[in-house]
Amino acid sequence: MINEWISIFIFLSAFIWYLTFTASRLDRLHHRVETSWASLDALLQQRAAIAIEIAHLAQADPATSIVLTHSAYLAREAKISERSEAEQALTEAFGYLYEDDLFPVEHSGLSEKLTAVNKKISAAIGIHRESVTATKAQRRRLVVKLFRLAGSAPLPVTYPFEDIAI
Numbered sequence: 001m002i003n004e005w006i007s008i009f010i011f012l013s014a015f016i017w018y019l020t021f022t023a024s025r026l027d028r029l030h031h032r033v034e035t036s037w038a039s040l041d042a043l044l045q046q047r048a049a050i051a052i053e054i055a056h057l058a059q060a061d062p063a064t065s066i067v068l069t070h071s072a073y074l075a076r077e078a079k080i081s082e083r084s085e086a087e088q089a090l091t092e093a094f095g096y097l098y099e100d101d102l103f104p105v106e107h108s109g110l111s112e113k114l115t116a117v118n119k120k121i122s123a124a125i126g127i128h129r130e131s132v133t134a135t136k137a138q139r140r141r142l143v144v145k146l147f148r149l150a151g152s153a154p155l156p157v158t159y160p161f162e163d164i165a166i
Contacts, residue, residue, distance in 0.1 A: 029135040030156070044075065052068070086161075088161055132157065
């Protein structure tokens with residue numbers, strides 16, 4: 001009789017440890033999604049700041065400056081539901097700048113800074129997508145659903161602007 005109780009106690013202890021471990025992992029994954037999004041958002045804000053800096057150069061084309069400034073302010077102030085369109089508009093504005101060779105040659109440092117930020121944004125998008133995918137996979141597990149280990153945390157999402165080429 002005592003051996004049965006010891007076996008039940010060991011089984012329950014192991015199961016409770018497993019649930020705790022799984023909940024902790026899920027919490028870490030949610031935290032990873034939040035930090036990857038914060039990093040990506042900071043880089044997007046930095047890109048918008050570079051756009052404003054380029055637009056205010058004395059050698060910049062006036063029409064391009066207006067488009068860049070408008071797109072940058074939209075991207076910086078956009079709500080999350082409008083963020084994809086704003087980021088895409090800023091990407092297109094940068095495309096016009098390079099496509100029509102309107103970038104002021106004397107300020108190649110800004111061009112290099114923009115290129116570096118765009119590379120970092122591409123990496124941050126990859127990290128954010130991977131974090132969201134891992135979190136969603138963990139949340140689909142039966143034990144997570146059955147014991148409601150996700151709590152009230154919202155399901156993480158990727159945003160459509162992550163699909164555009166930056």
